[in-house]
Amino acid sequence: MGRRFFALFVAILTFCTAFAEQDVTFQANAPMIVGVGEPFRVEFELNAKPDDKSFSPPSFEGFNVVAGPSVSRGSSMQIINGSMTQSFSYTITYVLESPNAGQRSIGVATIGVDGKSYSTRVTPIEVRQHSDNSHNQSQQAAQEQSLEQRASSQLAADDLLLRLSLSRSSVYKGEAVRATLKLYSRVSIVGSEGAKLPSFDGFWNQPLEVDQGPFRETLNGKVYEAYNLGEFLLYPQQSGRLTIDPAKITITAQIFVRNNRPRNSFFDNTHDVYNVRRELTTKPVVLEVKTLPAPAPASFTGAVGRYALEATISSAQISANSATNIVATISGNGNIGLIKEPTLNLPASFELYDIKSTEQIRTTPAGSTGFRRFEYPIIARAEGDYTIAPIEFTYFNPETDSYVTLRSESFVLTVLPDKNSTASTGVVSTIVGKEDVKLLGHDIRFIKLNTPHLHSVVAPLIFSPLYWFIMALIVVVAVALYFILSKRIRDNRNEVLVKGRRANKVAVQRFRKAEKYMVEQNRHAFYEEMLRAMWGYISDRFNIPVADLTKESIREELIRRGAAEFAKLFTDIISQCEEAQYSPVESAPMSEIYARGIDIVSKIESLVKR
Amino acid sequence: MRYFVIILCSLFSLSAVAQSDSLAVAEPVQTVVLDSKLLWDSGNKDYIDGNYASALERYTAIEQQGKYSARLYYNIGNCYFKLGNVGKSILYYNRALKVQPTMEDARENLRIAEAQTKDKIAVVPEFFLNRWMRSVRTMISCTVWSVLSISLFGLVALFVLLFLLGSRLVVRKSGFYGTIVALLLFIVVTLFAASSRRDMLDSRGAVVISSAISVKSSPDKAATDMFVLHEGTKVTLLSEVDGWVELTIADGKKGWTEASHIERI
Secondary structure (H helix, E strand, O other): HHHHHHHHHHHHHHHHHHHHHOOOOEEEOOEEEEEEEOOEEEEEOOOOOOOOOOOOOOOOOOOEEEEEEEEEEEEEEEEOOOOOEEEEEEEEEEEEOOOOOOEEEEEEOOOEEEEEEEEEOOOOEEEEEEOOOOOOOHHHHHEEEEEEEEHHHHHHOOOOEEEEEEEEEEEEEEOEEEEEEEEOOOOEEEEEEEEEEOOOOEEEEEOOOOOOOOOEEEEOOEEEEEEEEEEEEEEEEEEEEEEEEEEEEEEEEEEEOOOOEEEEEEOOEEEEEEEEEEEEOOEOOOOEEEEOOOOOOEEEEEEEEEEEEEEEEEEEEEEOOOEEEEEEEEEEEEEEEHHHOOOOOOOOOOOOOOOEEEEEEEOOOOEEEEEEEEEEEEEEEOOOEEEOOOOEEEEEEOOOOOEEEEEEOOOOEEEEEOOOOOOOOOOOHHHHOOOHHHHOOOOOOOOOOOOOOOOOOOOOOOOOOHHHHHHHHHHHHHHHHHHHHHHHHHHHHHHHHHHHHHHHHHHHHHHHHHHHHHHHHHHHHHHHHHHHHHHHHHHHOOOOOOOHOOOOHEEEEEEOOHHHHHHHHHHHHHHHHHHHHHHOOOOOOOHHHHHHHHHHHHHHHHHHHH | OOOHHHHHHEEEEEHHHHHHHHHHHHHOOOOOOOOOOOHHHHHHHHHHHHOHHHHHHHHHHHHOOOEEEEHHHHHHHHHHHOOOHHHHHHHHHHHHHHHHHOHHHHHHHHHHHHHOOOOOOOOOOOOOHHHHHHHHHHOOOOOHHHHHHHHHHHHHHHHHHHHHHHOOOOHHHHHHHHHHHHHHHHHHHHHHHHHHHHHHHHOOOOOOOOOOEEOOOOOOOOOOOOEEEOOOOOOEEEEEEOOEEEOOOOOOOOEEEEEHHEEOO
């Protein structure tokens, strides 16, 4: 069953395809003759199903494509007496018009069907001028159409004009320029639509109140009715060549066209009235915006025009931590809506709050006129007499091409101590940053009660003349002492040396003398001489004053000099001599005493010399 | 040997003379003492009664006689503090400390008064050795340091003489080492005395007495404001140009302000 059905389906399909293949036609339909600017249709007809995107249109050289391509498809199937007829239609339509008269042709269009390519023939078209109505069909409709065309052609290009004019062609940045959008018309206007103003990019614009008109104005030698569509004050915000983009409006004008209809009655019009729509655009207008001359003063913030400055302070005497106002009013003509508040330089102990700005500005064709008032609320934090620096305002005067700086008077302000803060610690109220918790339970230490030593001059002793005097005195005394003492010591030492050197010699002489007495057996004299020799020797040798000479001192001196073994011997001899001097009994022979004396002295001498 | 004793005696008598001289310089005021004593006592009484303004009047009357004393300055500082004038109180505590760096009460009260000032200046921390030296130095007054300096110099001279003239080795040795030790001590003490003197004579210190001053970049009213100082802040003056002073604060900032806003310590 399924097999049979399939076979039948295939058979039908094959049949259909075979049918289609046999009679594929592809042709272009176009009118032979068309009028200039008259839209006409060109159809490309195919009676089969084309391959996708296989259509390539001809080049419509000399024509303008008004619409298209639009595609319409159709298929029909007819079964008559069992025989089936199927037809396809595939139509591609273009709407063309030709701007100029002459012989034209539409080129070859191709299309593919089932892989095969079909093409149309070249179709000639004659384009004729409208005035040439000789072969025009005398149909009413055709005549109507031509009248409308006549009406539109009767509306000349300069019958309706839209113009944007600037009051000046070159301005400074920030200087006002007036732009006027006007519609000039020599025909009656019945309506307008789609008015679009320029965007005025790069400008700050202020619309002006204007009388719309109409006025009678002469332009290029022709008299027009002029309508003022809008007037703007433009303030360029950037310098360079600024282009104002076109304004647009579509105007419907009434045109009277004389008709050719026979005048049947009195009431028949000899003219028909047609409404002609015309889209008008302005030409782009270029404005040369000059940069403001450099260098600009520091207080210049962009004000251009002519201004006056007035500044006042609301009260010249306030108490600390209270507020007062400084009011600066800038009045004049220029870009007053754009001016910024002048800076107010306050002494450091003042605080400035948000500046309030009020304005009253009237925009006139001559520019914006009015004033802007800035209120500076300030709060004084510390008492004292202050001079607040004057407010400075600089504007650029385009008439003189120069900057003008206005300066207010400086404000003199007396700030009295704050009445509200506690009297005892006036400063505490202003302390915010630091914590003095520790101080809460503390107080300063008590005053000193004992009577002070009052001084009247600050004179530190150090490096004072007195100080230097004392120091010098010390040096002088020390040097003097040095010289005196060193001389004395030197002298002393010399004496000792001489004595010491002589001691031996003297002792030897005395011993000789003693020897003589010994020979003479003069005992008294002998012992006396021996004693003198020995005492004298010690005294000279050791530099001991005669007054200090005792046996003890001699012993001490000898012990001190490391001759302890001689001390006893020496004192013994002296004792023997002293005894023998006055005693009749001889304890020892004189010669022995003499020998021991010489011996001990020579021993001490050799010891000392060592 | 006997000569050395003589030298020693003479040196000590010298230093004694020096001491009595310095005292003579310090106390030449006997004529007005009665008057100032009366003022002083009535001032103390007023202060005790809580009548600070009147006490201040009495104390400043003494000050206006051209007399000064650490205690007087200290009491004036206390009066100003009680009257709420922190700037002036700091000024007077500083004056008291300048006259008598050892005055501990003034230091304490100054600390309390400074806690009430608004400016918080980051002070560059001092090297600990300097701090120790300073605390040692302020233990003794400048006059005492000076007398010590003179005495040590005398001692140096004595030891030099001993060294030069000593006949025996022991004496000479002790003279030599004694000279070195005494010389070192003399240098240290003299340095202390000199820096105490510098502190005493230093008139560059000043205190802001207006409640807030703006310090400008140049001595001109129209000059840019650099920073703001408040009452009681201690500054160091650098230079002075007709009515304007250049000052610097502890963290090194510099600027100009009108001289009437500050007062020298």
